[in-house]
Amino acid sequence: MASYAVSVKNVVKHYGNHVVFNGISMNVERGTIYGLLGASGCGKTTLLSSILGRKTIEAGEIWLFGRKLGKNQSGIPCSKIGYMPQEIALIQEFTIRDTIYYFGRIYNMTYKEIKERFEALHALLELPPKERFLKHCSGGQQRRVSFAVALLHKPELLILDEPTVGLDPLLRERIWNYLRDLVQIDKVSVIITTHYIEECKDADKIGLMRNGKLLAEESPAKLLTHYHTDTLEEVFLELSKAQEEYNRTHIDTDAAKYESPPVSAAPSFETCAEDYGSRDVIVPTTKGKGKEKKKDVGSSSNFNIHRMHALFNKNWKQFYRNIGGILFLISFPILQLWFFVNSVGTNPINLNVGIVNKENSTSCRDSNWNTTVLVDKFDECHFKHISCQWMGYLDDPMINKVPYDTVAEAMQDVKHGKLVGFIHIPHNFSGAYEERIRLGQGAEKSSYNFGEIKVYLDMSNRQIGIMLQQKLIERFVQFQEDVLIHCNISTKLVEFPFKIHFYNGHNDEPMTVFMAPGIVVLLSFLLGSTMTSQILVKERLDGIWDRSVIAGVSSLEITLSHLLFQAAVMIIQCVESILMLFFILQISYAGNIGTMYLICYISGVCGMAYGFCGSAICRTHSEANIFCTGGYLPMTMICGVIWPIEGMPPVLRIIAVILPCTKSIQSFRNVMKKGWSLWNTDVLDGIGVNLLWIFVFAIMSIWFIKRNK
Numbered sequence: 050m051a052s053y054a055v056s057v058k059n060v061v062k063h064y065g066n067h068v069v070f071n072g073i074s075m076n077v078e079r080g081t082i083y084g085l086l087g088a089s090g091c092g093k094t095t096l097l098s099s100i101l102g103r104k105t106i107e108a109g110e111i112w113l114f115g116r117k118l119g120k121n122q123s124g125i126p127c128s129k130i131g132y133m134p135q136e137i138a139l140i141q142e143f144t145i146r147d148t149i150y151y152f153g154r155i156y157n158m159t160y161k162e163i164k165e166r167f168e169a170l171h172a173l174l175e176l177p178p179k180e181r182f183l184k185h186c187s188g189g190q191q192r193r194v195s196f197a198v199a200l201l202h203k204p205e206l207l208i209l210d211e212p213t214v215g216l217d218p219l220l221r222e223r224i225w226n227y228l229r230d231l232v233q234i235d236k237v238s239v240i241i242t243t244h245y246i247e248e249c250k251d252a253d254k255i256g257l258m259r260n261g262k263l264l265a266e267e268s269p270a271k272l273l274t275h276y277h278t279d280t281l282e283e284v285f286l287e288l289s290k291a292q293e294e295y296n297r298t299h300i301d302t303d304a305a306k307y308e309s310p311p312v313s314a315a316p317s318f319e320t321c322a323e324d325y326g327s328r329d330v331i332v333p334t335t336k337g338k339g340k341e342k343k344k345d346v347g348s349s350s351n352f353n354i355h356r357m358h359a360l361f362n363k364n365w366k367q368f369y370r371n372i373g374g375i376l377f378l379i380s381f382p383i384l385q386l387w388f389f390v391n392s393v394g395t396n397p398i399n400l401n402v403g404i405v406n407k408e409n410s411t412s413c414r415d416s417n418w419n420t421t422v423l424v425d426k427f428d429e430c431h432f433k434h435i436s437c438q439w440m441g442y443l444d445d446p447m448i449n450k451v452p453y454d455t456v457a458e459a460m461q462d463v464k465h466g467k468l469v470g471f472i473h474i475p476h477n478f479s480g481a482y483e484e485r486i487r488l489g490q491g492a493e494k495s496s497y498n499f500g501e502i503k504v505y506l507d508m509s510n511r512q513i514g515i516m517l518q519q520k521l522i523e524r525f526v527q528f529q530e531d532v533l534i535h536c537n538i539s540t541k542l543v544e545f546p547f548k549i550h551f552y553n554g555h556n557d558e559p560m561t562v563f564m565a566p567g568i569v570v571l572l573s574f575l576l577g578s579t580m581t582s583q584i585l586v587k588e589r590l591d592g593i594w595d596r597s598v599i600a601g602v603s604s605l606e607i608t609l610s611h612l613l614f615q616a617a618v619m620i621i622q623c624v625e626s627i628l629m630l631f632f633i634l635q636i637s638y639a640g641n642i643g644t645m646y647l648i649c650y651i652s653g654v655c656g657m658a659y660g661f662c663g664s665a666i667c668r669t670h671s672e673a674n675i676f677c678t679g680g681y682l683p684m685t686m687i688c689g690v691i692w693p694i695e696g697m698p699p700v701l702r703i704i705a706v707i708l709p710c711t712k713s714i715q716s717f718r719n720v721m722k723k724g725w726s727l728w729n730t731d732v733l734d735g736i737g738v739n740l741l742w743i744f745v746f747a748i749m750s751i752w753f754i755k756r757n758k
C-alpha cells in the first residue's frame with residue numbers, strides 16, 4: 050500500500066438506487082501518470098471525488114500515500130494534492146492574479162512564493178494578462194488558470210479531471226510534456242481523466258473504465274501488445290465487447306451490469322486478472338466501523354487565520370465588484386419601506402360617488418348657512434335646501450361627486466363599475482329633517498323616511514366601501530353638529546353617549562402603523578434568507594465550495610466567512626430600515642430604537658439561518674428561491690402582519706405563534722407602540738423564539754449537509 054500514491058479497494062458507490070460502482074479497485078504508483086479513461090457518465094468524476102473525500106462511499110477503502118481516508122471520508126489531503134475539477138470552479142469576479150493569490154493564501158504560501166510560482170505558471174500555460182477578470186477570459190483560458198491553481202503549491206499528487214478539453218493541440222502537448230517532467234524530476238503522481246484516449250498513450254498506466262468497472266489497468270504499451278493493435282481506442286473497443294458479451298451470457302439481472310467477467314473471460318495479463326478477482330468480493334460497509342488510529346490524511350484544523358483572511362478577502366471582492374448586487378442590497382430596504390408607507394394606509398382619492406339630489410336639482414352655488422338655516426323669532430329652526438349645505442361637506446379628496454337625475458341611472462352605473470356608490474337625497478329632505486330635529490319623537494313617521502339620506506355602496510372592493518362609509522358618517526356627524534350650532538341647539542343632543550379613550554395610539558392612525566413592525570421584521574428575515582441561500586448555492590454550484598475545501602479550507606470556515614460577512618451587511622440593512630421608518634417616513638414610536646433594532650437584526654440572522662438550511666437542502670437556485678419564498682409568503686399571511694392573529698382559528702394561531710416572525714413582530718410592536726423595554730418578557734420572548742429557530746435551522750443544516758454528501 051505504501052508504494053501507492055492512491056489505492057482504491059473494492060469501493061461501492063450509489064446515488065440513491067443508481068449504482069455507480071459496485072466494488073471498483075485501482076492503484077496509482079507514486080511518481081507515475083495514471084490515465085483514467087472512459088465514456089461520459091461511466092463514473093470517472095465520482096471516483097475522483099471519492100478519492101478526494103468529497104463523496105461518501107458505501108463500502109471499500111481508499112488509501113492515499115499509505116494512509117486510509119477517514120471513515121466518513123472527510124479527511125482531505127490538501128497540501129499534498131492539486132485538484133483541477135472538470136468545471137471551471139473559479140470566482141468569476143476575480144482577476145487571474147486574485148485567483149492565484151486566493152488559492153496561494155489558502156495553501157498557506159507566502160506572498161513571495163506565490164509571486165514566483167505565478168510568474169512561472171503564467172509563462173508555461175500562456176495565461177492572459179494578470180489583471181484580466183476571469184469572466185472576461187475564454188473557456189480555454191479559464192481552464193488554463195484552473196490548471197495553474199492545481200499546480201500552484203507543487204503538490205505531490207495531481208488529480209486532473211479533463212484538463213486538456215478545448216485546448217490548442219500544441220498547448221496540450223506542452224502540458225503533457227510538463228506533466229512528464231513533473232513525474233520524472235519531482236516524482237509527482239498524476240491521475241488524469243480525458244476523453245482523448247490516444248492522449249494517454251504516454252501515461253505510465255491507464256485504467257479503462259466502463260459502466261462503473263475498470264475493464265483493464267495496465268501500461269498502454271502492454272495493452273497495445275496484448276491486443277495487437279496500434280491504438281488504445283481499439284483496445285477499449287475489444288474490452289467493451291468482452292464486457293458486453295459477459296453480461297449477456299452470464300447475468301441477466303439489473304445489478305448484473307455492474308458485475309465483471311470472471312478471471313477467465315478477462316484479459317490474461319496479471320494486474321488485470323488480479324483486479325477482476327478482487328472485484329468479485331463484496332466488502333461489507335465501512336460506515337460506523339472501527340476507529341481510525343492514525344490521523345486522517347491531510348485533515349487540517351477547522352480554523353485558520355490565513356484561510357479566514359483569504360475567504361473574507363474573497364467575499365469582500367465578490368461583494369464590491371458586483372455593483373448591481375450592492376445597489377440591490379442597499380436600496381431594497383429603502384425602496385420597500387418607501388413603497389409600503391406610501392402605498393399602504395393612505396386614503397383613496399377621487400372615488401366617483403353619484404349624487405341624486407331630488408331636493409335641489411338646480412345649482413347650490415349661492416347657498417350658505419344664512420340661506421339654508423333660518424331661525425325665527427321663536428328660536429325655531431327652519432331648513433331650506435339644507436341638502437345644498439350637506440353637499441359642501443362632501444368636498445373631500447376622497448370623493449368625486451357625479452350628479453345624476455335618477456336613482457335608476459346611478460344604480461346602473463354602480464353596476465357597470467363607473468361609481469363606487471351613490472347618495473340619494475329625497476325631494477322633501479329639508480322639511481322632513483327639520484321636523485325630525487324640531488319634534489324629535491313627536492315627528493310624523495313619514496318625516497323619518499324622508500328626512501333620511503340613503504347611501505348605496507358597491508362592496509365588491511370591501512376596503513373602499515368601508516372607507517367611504519366611514520368618511521360619509523364622519524362628514525355627516527360634522528354636518529349635523531354644525532346644523533345644530535346654527536340652530537342654537539346644543540350639539541350634545543346628537544352626540545353618542547359613549548366615550549372611548551385611546552391609549553398607545555389613536556383611532557385615526559393609518560393601517561401603516563399597525564403593519565410597520567411586521568414589514569420591518571419580515572423584510573429582514575427575507576433579505577437574510579435569500580442572500581444566504583443564493584450565495585451559498587451559487588458557491589456550491591460553481592464548484593468554488595468544493596474546490597476551496599479540497600485546497601484545505603474547512604466547510605466551517607467557508608460557512609462562517611459568509612455568515613459573518615452577511616451579518617455585517619445585515620447591520621447596514623437594519624440601520625437603513627430603522628432610519629427610513631422612524632426618521633424619514635416619520636412613523637411615530639414610543640420605545641427604544643436600539644431595542645427595535647435588535648429585534649430587527651435577530652430576525653435577519655434567523656432569516657440567514659433559514660437560508661443556510663435552504664442552501665443545504667436545495668441543489669439549484671430555483672429550488673432555493675422556492676424554499677425562501679415558500680417560507681416567506683405563508684408567514685406574511687399568518688404572522689400578524691396584515692391581520693391580527695387573534696382573528697384566526699385556534700390551530701392556525703398556535704402555528705402562527707411558533708413561526709419565527711410572529712413573536713418578534715409582536716415584540717417590535719410592543720416596543721414601538723407601548724414603549725416596553727427589552728427586559729419585558731413579552732419583548733424577550735420574540736428574541737427567544739428567533740434564537741430557538743436559529744438553533745433548529747443550524748441542526749437541520751448540519752443534518753442535510755451530511756446526508757447530501
Ligand SMILES: Nc1ncnc2c1ncn2[C@@H]1O[C@H](COP(=O)(O)OP(=O)(O)OP(=O)(O)O)[C@@H](O)[C@H]1O
Pocket residue numbers: 064067069087088089090091092093094095096135
Ligand atoms: N449527484 C449525483 N446524483 C445522482 N447521480 C449522479 C450524481 N453525480 C453523478 N451522477 C451519475 O453518476 C454517473 C457517473 O457520473 P460521473 O460524473 O462520475 O461520470 P463521468 O464519467 O465523470 O462523466 P463525464 O466524463 O461526462 O464527466 C452518471 O450516470 C451520473 O448521471
